[in-house]
Amino acid sequence: NAGVTQTPKFRVLKTGQSMTLLCAQDMNHEYMYWYRQDPGMGLRLIHYSVGEGTTAKGEVPDGYNVSRLKKQNFLLGLESAAPSQTSVYFCASGRQGGSWGNEQFFGPGTRLTVL
Amino acid sequence: DQQVKQNSPSLSVQEGRISILNCDYTNSMFDYFLWYKKYPAEGPTFLISISSIKDKNEDGRFTVFLNKSAKHLSLHIVPSQPGDSAVYFCAARGTGNQFYFGTGTSLTVIP
Numbered sequence: 001n002a003g004v005t006q007t008p009k010f011r012v013l014k015t016g017q018s019m020t021l022l023c024a025q026d027m028n029h030e031y032m033y034w035y036r037q038d039p040g041m042g043l044r045l046i047h048y049s050v051g052e053g054t055t056a057k058g059e060v061p062d063g064y065n066v067s068r069l070k071k072q073n074f075l076l077g078l079e080s081a082a083p084s085q086t087s088v089y090f091c092a093s094g095r096q097g098g099s100w101g102n103e104q105f106f107g108p109g110t111r112l113t114v115l
Numbered sequence: 116d117q118q119v120k121q122n123s124p125s126l127s128v129q130e131g132r133i134s135i136l137n138c139d140y141t142n143s144m145f146d147y148f149l150w151y152k153k154y155p156a157e158g159p160t161f162l163i164s165i166s167s168i169k170d171k172n173e174d175g176r177f178t179v180f181l182n183k184s185a186k187h188l189s190l191h192i193v194p195s196q197p198g199d200s201a202v203y204f205c206a207a208r209g210t211g212n213q214f215y216f217g218t219g220t221s222l223t224v225i226p
Contacts, residue, residue: 004158031212042119042204042218043159050212058213090158094212102147102208106158 001026006091006107013081013114021076021110023091031094032074033058033104034066036087043090049074081114088112118142119207121217129225134192136220138205141186145207145215150179150190153202153219162203163190195224 007022023032030051035043045058049068063085065077074093078085088111092104120139128134136150146167151159165172165179165188172179178191192199202219209215 033214035216040218042117042121043206043216045213045215048213056211059215092158102212103149103161103164104214106151106160108158109156 003027004091004093004105004107006089006110008110009108010111011113013078013112015082015114017081018077018079019081019112020078021089021091021112023074023076023093023107024072025074025091025093025105026072027093027105028071029093029095029105030071031104032068033092033094034064034074034076035090035092036060036085037090037109038087046076046089081112083114086112086114116141117218118145118209119205119215119217121203121205121220123220124218125221125223127223127225128195130197131194134190134195134199134222134224136190136192136203136205136222138188138190138217139186140188140207140215142207142209142215143183143186145209147208148179148181148188149206149208149214150177151204151206151216152199153204159204192222195222197224197226200224 033048034046047066052071091107094104149164150162153159
């Protein structure tokens with residue numbers, strides 16, 4: 001099993017350009033998440049999905065859009081990149097909620113720089 | 116406003132001693148707490164968790180303690196090993212299965 005994979009690993013954009021980050025998981029998880037990690041800020045939730053065809057906003061959703069057309073894929077889009085979106089982006093997946101098994105499985109991250 | 120806080124950005128411990136990492140939270144509705152470990156250039160990996168109905172959970176060298184009245188949890192690593200050197204994040208589950216992460220504590224275990 002590959003677990004959670006993210007494409008691309010690195011990307012440099014100019015202000016105003018658009019791009020899509022792809023996340024794929026092969027664990028048949030219902031939940032998928034996009035986080036960003038910035039120095040001194042920890043991981044902050046951008047958007048998440050509780051199942052195929054669903055999306056919901058997290059703590060910092062502005063400037064991003066997401067889609068979950070297939071259960072195994074979760075796409076994060078930046079329509080018009082800004083320097084404030086320079087960050088490391090992590091995708092994660094997890095099983096449905098409950099008392100146990102709430103841990104998330106993270107991808108290796110995408111380092112995005114917006115000039 | 117940070118709902119989960121890790122007030123110590125870094126911690127250094129001698130090999131073989133106990134490492135204690137602390138985490139505070141503000142939302143009393145959080146019902147599940149987790150610790151993740153992160154190496155540079157990798158994604159976080161799950162370490163240990165605890166439900167809000169318990170006050171302690173142990174897994175090998177790792178123990179998590181939860182004090183609900185103080186809204187405080189801690190991770191104890193005994194004995195600490197050089198391979199434990201990493202950044203540790205605590206996280207809490209809120210409504211809708213959203214998770215809130217602290218800012219992380221960088222642990223260095225000195226051989």
